[in-house]
Amino acid sequence: MVQATTLPRNEAGIETALGILKQRFGDRFQAGQAIRDQHGHTTTWIANQAPDAVVFPETTDEVAEIVRICAAHKVPVIAFGTGTSLEGHVNAPAGGVSVDLTRMDKVLAIHAEDLQVVVQPGVTREALNTHLRDVGLFFPIDPGANASLGGMTATRASGTNAVRYGTMKDNVIALEAVMADGTVIRTASRAKKSSAGYDLTRLLVGSEGTLGLITEITLRLQGIPEAISAARCSFPSVDAACRAAMMAIQFGLPVARMELLDAMSVKAINAYSKLDLPEEPLLLLEFHGSDAGVAEQVETFRAIAEEVGGSGYEGAATAEERNRLWKARHDAYWAVQTLRPGTKAFATDVCVPISRLAECVGAAQAKMDELGLLGPIVGHVGDGNFHSALLVDMTDDGERARADEFVGWLNDLAIAMEGTCTGEHGIGQGKMPYLEKELGPATAYMAAVKRALDPDNILNPGKIVAL
Amino acid sequence: MVQATTLPRNEAGIETALGILKQRFGDRFQAGQAIRDQHGHTTTWIANQAPDAVVFPETTDEVAEIVRICAAHKVPVIAFGTGTSLEGHVNAPAGGVSVDLTRMDKVLAIHAEDLQVVVQPGVTREALNTHLRDVGLFFPIDPGANASLGGMTATRASGTNAVRYGTMKDNVIALEAVMADGTVIRTASRAKKSSAGYDLTRLLVGSEGTLGLITEITLRLQGIPEAISAARCSFPSVDAACRAAMMAIQFGLPVARMELLDAMSVKAINAYSKLDLPEEPLLLLEFHGSDAGVAEQVETFRAIAEEVGGSGYEGAATAEERNRLWKARHDAYWAVQTLRPGTKAFATDVCVPISRLAECVGAAQAKMDELGLLGPIVGHVGDGNFHSALLVDMTDDGERARADEFVGWLNDLAIAMEGTCTGEHGIGQGKMPYLEKELGPATAYMAAVKRALDPDNILNPGKIVAL
Numbered sequence: 001m002v003q004a005t006t007l008p009r010n011e012a013g014i015e016t017a018l019g020i021l022k023q024r025f026g027d028r029f030q031a032g033q034a035i036r037d038q039h040g041h042t043t044t045w046i047a048n049q050a051p052d053a054v055v056f057p058e059t060t061d062e063v064a065e066i067v068r069i070c071a072a073h074k075v076p077v078i079a080f081g082t083g084t085s086l087e088g089h090v091n092a093p094a095g096g097v098s099v100d101l102t103r104m105d106k107v108l109a110i111h112a113e114d115l116q117v118v119v120q121p122g123v124t125r126e127a128l129n130t131h132l133r134d135v136g137l138f139f140p141i142d143p144g145a146n147a148s149l150g151g152m153t154a155t156r157a158s159g160t161n162a163v164r165y166g167t168m169k170d171n172v173i174a175l176e177a178v179m180a181d182g183t184v185i186r187t188a189s190r191a192k193k194s195s196a197g198y199d200l201t202r203l204l205v206g207s208e209g210t211l212g213l214i215t216e217i218t219l220r221l222q223g224i225p226e227a228i229s230a231a232r233c234s235f236p237s238v239d240a241a242c243r244a245a246m247m248a249i250q251f252g253l254p255v256a257r258m259e260l261l262d263a264m265s266v267k268a269i270n271a272y273s274k275l276d277l278p279e280e281p282l283l284l285l286e287f288h289g290s291d292a293g294v295a296e297q298v299e300t301f302r303a304i305a306e307e308v309g310g311s312g313y314e315g316a317a318t319a320e321e322r323n324r325l326w327k328a329r330h331d332a333y334w335a336v337q338t339l340r341p342g343t344k345a346f347a348t349d350v351c352v353p354i355s356r357l358a359e360c361v362g363a364a365q366a367k368m369d370e371l372g373l374l375g376p377i378v379g380h381v382g383d384g385n386f387h388s389a390l391l392v393d394m395t396d397d398g399e400r401a402r403a404d405e406f407v408g409w410l411n412d413l414a415i416a417m418e419g420t421c422t423g424e425h426g427i428g429q430g431k432m433p434y435l436e437k438e439l440g441p442a443t444a445y446m447a448a449v450k451r452a453l454d455p456d457n458i459l460n461p462g463k464i465v466a467l
Numbered sequence: 468m469v470q471a472t473t474l475p476r477n478e479a480g481i482e483t484a485l486g487i488l489k490q491r492f493g494d495r496f497q498a499g500q501a502i503r504d505q506h507g508h509t510t511t512w513i514a515n516q517a518p519d520a521v522v523f524p525e526t527t528d529e530v531a532e533i534v535r536i537c538a539a540h541k542v543p544v545i546a547f548g549t550g551t552s553l554e555g556h557v558n559a560p561a562g563g564v565s566v567d568l569t570r571m572d573k574v575l576a577i578h579a580e581d582l583q584v585v586v587q588p589g590v591t592r593e594a595l596n597t598h599l600r601d602v603g604l605f606f607p608i609d610p611g612a613n614a615s616l617g618g619m620t621a622t623r624a625s626g627t628n629a630v631r632y633g634t635m636k637d638n639v640i641a642l643e644a645v646m647a648d649g650t651v652i653r654t655a656s657r658a659k660k661s662s663a664g665y666d667l668t669r670l671l672v673g674s675e676g677t678l679g680l681i682t683e684i685t686l687r688l689q690g691i692p693e694a695i696s697a698a699r700c701s702f703p704s705v706d707a708a709c710r711a712a713m714m715a716i717q718f719g720l721p722v723a724r725m726e727l728l729d730a731m732s733v734k735a736i737n738a739y740s741k742l743d744l745p746e747e748p749l750l751l752l753e754f755h756g757s758d759a760g761v762a763e764q765v766e767t768f769r770a771i772a773e774e775v776g777g778s779g780y781e782g783a784a785t786a787e788e789r790n791r792l793w794k795a796r797h798d799a800y801w802a803v804q805t806l807r808p809g810t811k812a813f814a815t816d817v818c819v820p821i822s823r824l825a826e827c828v829g830a831a832q833a834k835m836d837e838l839g840l841l842g843p844i845v846g847h848v849g850d851g852n853f854h855s856a857l858l859v860d861m862t863d864d865g866e867r868a869r870a871d872e873f874v875g876w877l878n879d880l881a882i883a884m885e886g887t888c889t890g891e892h893g894i895g896q897g898k899m900p901y902l903e904k905e906l907g908p909a910t911a912y913m914a915a916v917k918r919a920l921d922p923d924n925i926l927n928p929g930k931i932v933a934l
Contacts, residue, residue: 113717113822156662167660169669170637185909191818192850193634194887195623195673197894197902197931198913202636202669206662223719250580252690293760351658355580383659420661427664435664442652445920446665452919453912464664 002046004429007094007462013073014095018053020069021097028056028103039080039090039098043145043333045346045394046088046430051078051098058103060176060184060215067213068182070097070458078460079209081151082124084143086347087428089155089208093462099213101150107131108216115221116173116190121150121214128219137221140165140256143424144330150214155426156206160329163249163382164256164288165222167424169205176216177204180454190218203449208426209460211453225288228256229298230322231315233305234280238262238365238377240308241281242358245381247304249354253297255382257286259329262365264376265336272335273328278312283381284329286322329378336376336389343391346403348375350414351385351423360417361386364410371402385423412437427464435464469513471896474561474929480540481562485520487536488564495523495570506547506557506565510612510800512813512861513555513897518545518565525570527643527651527682534680535649537564537925545927546676548588548618551610553814554895556622556675560929566680568617574598575683582688583640583657588617588681595686604688607632607723610891611797617681622893623673627796630716630849631723631755632689634891636672643683644671647921657685670916675893676927678920692755695723696765697789698782700772701747705729705832705844707775708748709825712848714771716821720764722849724753724793729832731806731843732799739802740795745779750848751796753789796845803843803856810858813870815842817881818852818890827884828853831877838869852890879904894931902931 022029030036031053040050057063070077076096083090090098104120107128111117112135119128126146128139143152143159151157153175158167165171174188187200204212235241241260248255261269261282270277283305287297302313316322328335337345352360361377368375368388379386388410392403411421411434421434436443447465450457457467489496497503498520507517524530537544543563550557559565571587574595578584579602586595593613595606610619610626618624620642625634632638641655654667671679702708708727715722728736728749737744750772754764769780783789795802804812819827828844835842835855846853855877859870878888878901888901903910914932917924924934 111820111822113713114820115717116820156666158660158662162660166637169666170633179912183908183911185912186906187909189882189887189905190820190885191852191881191887191890192821193625193629193818193852193890195625195889195891195893196887196898196905197673197910198678198916199623199636199666199669199673200909200912202666203916206664206666211665223717225719246580250582250690252692290763292763296757296759351660353578353581353583353657354659355578385658385660414658415656418657420656420658420663422662423658423660424662426662431663438656438663439653441650442654442667443664444650445646445652445667448919449665449670449916452915 004046004049004088004091004093005462009095010074013075014052017070017073017075017097021053021055021066025055030054039100040092041083043084044086044088045344046091049091049093051092052095054098054100056100056103060178063099063213063215064178064182064184066097066099067178071181071456074456074458076458076461079154079213081121081148082146084145084147085151085155085428086425087430089426089428089463091429101148104215110135112137114190116218117221118216118218119149120216121148123149125149125152132221136224138224139219140222141168141171144333149217153205153214153217154207154209158424160257160259160380162380163258164254169202171220172201172205172217173220174218175201175204175214177212177214179212180459206426208428208463210450210463211459227291227294228286228288229294229315230286230325231313232277232325233283233285233310233313234278235283236309238281238361239358240310241283242361242381243308244283244305244310246354246357248301249382251300251304253300255285255297256288257284258382259284260379260381260386261332262377264339265332265378268335268339268376269328269332272338273331275328284325332378333389337391339376340374340391342393344394346390346392346407347425348388348390348407348410349422349425350410350419351383352414352417352419354384356417356419357381357384360413363413364388367406367409371406373402373406383423384419429463432464432466471513471516471555471558472560472929476562477541480542481519484537484540484542484564488520488522488533492522497521506567507559509550509552509555509557511553511555512811513558516558516560518559519562521565521567523567523570527645530566530680530682531645531649531651533564533566534645538648538923541923541925543925543928546617546621546680548615549591549613551612551614552618552622552895553892554897556893556895556930558896568615571682577602579604581657583685584688585683585685586616587683588615590616592616592619599688603691605691606686607689608635608638611800616684620672620681620684621674621676625891627724627726627847629847630725631721636669638687639668639672639684640687641685642668642671642681644679644681646679647926673893675895675930677917677930678926694758694761695753695755696761696782697753697792698780699744699792700750700752700777700780701745702750703776705748705828706825707777708750709828709848710775711750711772711777713821713824715768716849718767718771720767722752722764723755724751725849726751726796727846727848727853728799729844732803732845735802735806735843736795736799739805740798742795751792799845800856804858806843807841807858809860811861813857813859813874814892815855815857815874815877816889816892817877817886818850819881819884819886821851823884823886824848824851827880830880831855834873834876838873840869840873850890851886896930899931899933
């Protein structure tokens with residue numbers, strides 16, 4: 001485990017606020033060690049920093065009440081969704097109260113004619129899509145984990161479909177949020193576009209709970225396509241697969257998903273998900289459109305793939321087979337960990353301009369070899385975004401140090417290639433030094449925004465920018 | 468003319484700063500009345516508030532230098548592009564210095580493989596597209612006027628193509644900006660997506676020069692489609708045309724442009740642009756895609772149009788004819804003013820959820836009739852956004868008052884329909900009261916952001932939020 005920085009605790013304030021919250025919320029206030037640990041835990045290599053208590057609000061008014069109580073006593077407030085973030089986002093370095101939003105799980109309104117839905121933050125993406133099935137609409141953003149939509153909004157999540165449908169920033173129309181003083185605001189109307197003042201919607205999307213607690217989300221939906229075709233295609237090298245992805249994007253192919261798995265990842269998911277994919281670099285693809293449109297896309301992609309030596313193009317014959325393929329892709333994080341039992345996966349997350357992708361992935365593989373590290377690679381390559389899942393024996397200090405070295409080296413490389421240290425996982429605690437490297441002077445203005453909107457630094461302190 | 472609020476002037480500071488700037492910039496410092504008036508003027512009914520001087524920087528460093536000089540003496544700094552904004556955005560209610568960015572008109576880099584371009588703020592959208600023609604790429608956002616890309620970024624512009632390609636918020640990858648203290652920042656890398664901290668890019672997009680001066684813009688480009696087909700289709704009523712637009716969007720038709728003109732607007736552009744379009748409510752359309760894809764889109768649209776009584780569907784046979792049609796649409800603002808010579812056009816700009824569009828347009832027409840106002844309607848109806856160009860005899864106080872009443876009534880109606888008081892023109896001075904009505908408590912947090920990033924309120928003061 002990596003120790004994250006600890007911040008000074010306001011013991012007296014915490015004690016007072018906890019007392020008030022306990023009395024007010026009864027059973028919905030919990031301070032047992034197990035539940036506290038669970039709310040500090042995320043899918044991460046950063047050590048747990050548990051909050052002092054967890055409260056389970058059921059309404060926006062209750063969230064506002066919790067924030068007002070904590071604000072009055074200058075106690076940290078940390079929003080919690082499903083705990084699938086990867087950079088220590090829900091840790092409590094100064095203690096405080098975790099606000100578990102999972103009971104705010106209602107779909108409040110479907111505006112089918114406007115292709116919009118209004119949800120509470122605790123609705124998960126799978127629950128939403130199940131709910132929407134009957135109206136012929138779906139919400140495309142899919143980060144893999146069955147995350148909550150509040151958490152996905154807070155971390156500007158993206159994932160496999162982003163190449164076609166964009167990220168959360170492109171699919172959130174408006175938010176309701178509780179600000180640091182307990183005021184409830186709406187950031188925008190339901191209009192599809194607007195020039196009405198500063199874009200508070202986009203300011204809150206990706207703010208990781210540090211500027212406000214998201215209590216309601218208006219999302220843009222998509223019609224379920226007439227035709228969906230999934231496929232896989234093998235390549236002689238990761239470089240060739242990346243080049244195929246780059247050519248498809250440059251051609252303007254509206255591919256809905258285009259996922260790279262290196263040979264090691266394919267091997268892992270074959271074993272974990274009982275598949276028999278050829279153990280070579282692979283692109284998993286999905287095309288959305290009309291019947292004719294999808295056929296045309298498939299034909300174009302095959303021509304591109306052939307040009308760089310792709311082979312074994314195979315479409316999923318049934319929806320069942322398609323779902324199986326994507327389930328396997330989503331389970332890759334768990335699958336790769338079985339390659340080396342007893343290890344912990346460090347998920348890296350860089351994103352570079354697509355023209356630099358093949359070079360960046362190739363350099364990452366060479367560097368892992370040089371450092372004696374094992375790190376299967378998967379990537380949302382249509383966006384220039386990839387992850388290596390470093391499998392590290394956490395009891396081996398030397399290996400830990402080499403893994404740290406690799407992570408820093410890779411982030412630096414991505415930044416040098418005009419890319420970013422995080423395509424989708426966010427900054428949390430883990431990426432704070434790299435944000436500074438990436439955007440330098442701009443981070444001072446992020447800090448100024450944070451201080452302006454949360455002067456006492458009670459909203460998820462110790463994340464994104466140091467104050 | 469409508470008088471805008473005047474703010475207190477810092478006479479001593481202005482005098483000192485002007486003296487320094489004059490010495491430093493020589494001929495590129497101008498303080499003649501005509502040039503000052505031109506830089507206060509915008510395409511608007513709000514009275515001119517001229518700056519005290521205009522400076523023409525040629526580099527980011529020069530912009531930073533101007534801002535540092537003005538910051539030292541607490542003098543307003545107002546960024547100026549082409550002066551086509553509509554809500555008094557470039558007025559100088561407290562005097563100060565207009566920073567004319569038209570000499571910063573270089574295309575700095577084309578990253579064709581990444582579908583990106585880096586431009587200075589003074590590049591106009593037409594100049595950019597001319598520049599890009601040889602590489603087979605184009606920049607889709609088209610607000611009608613040949614605006615500068617800096618100005619389009621600052622006002623979160625959109626226009627005819629937004630229904631398919633989004634607005635400026637969706638097409639700006641990264642910005643370089645000079646902040647209120649003269650610091651130059653970069654808001655993001657060139658990666659296609661990122662979760663690296665607060666979205667300063669989207670915070671500056673639409674900030675109308677009040678948070679920073681944009682000195683460099685990295686834009687997302689599109690490949691020029693294999694096939695482009697423009698067409699027109701008449702409808703028995705504005706209501707039917709709106710319903711056709713709504714059905715096309717709900718169907719998921721990826722129409723590139725879908726513009727409504729009411730019968731009065733058609734009549735005006737027929738006369739102004741020497742066309743002979745049927746003088747009935749009209750949709751002007753454009754479809755982008757492969758040959759087969761465009762044919763499929765046309766077929767789908769025609770079926771939808773027929774369902775609501777559309778007739779006279781006619782495709783533009785040649786690129787020349789297509790350009791003529793869009794030129795006429797773009798000239799509509801000028802064309803409608805010829806309907807009633809001697810009047811001034813008030814351009815309204817509401818945007819509602821598309822399910823409410825037909826109702827909103829119908830109500831607007833009825834209200835204009837009731838008030839005895841003439842206001843042809845054009846609209847980017849695929850986005851739920853429309854404009855009525857109220858043709859007002861500014862010498863008639865009663866008519867002026869009725870026009871004011873209509874504007875207020877329409878903004879209130881749009882807000883009541885869960886829409887916005889501005890789809891694309893921005894807040895400037897003219898929409899400030901409506902922003903407050905639309906977003907209420909949220910505007911206090913906009914003001915907090917403004918105070919944090921510009922504590923002395925020198926960047927385009929008196930716009931968006933009152934401090």
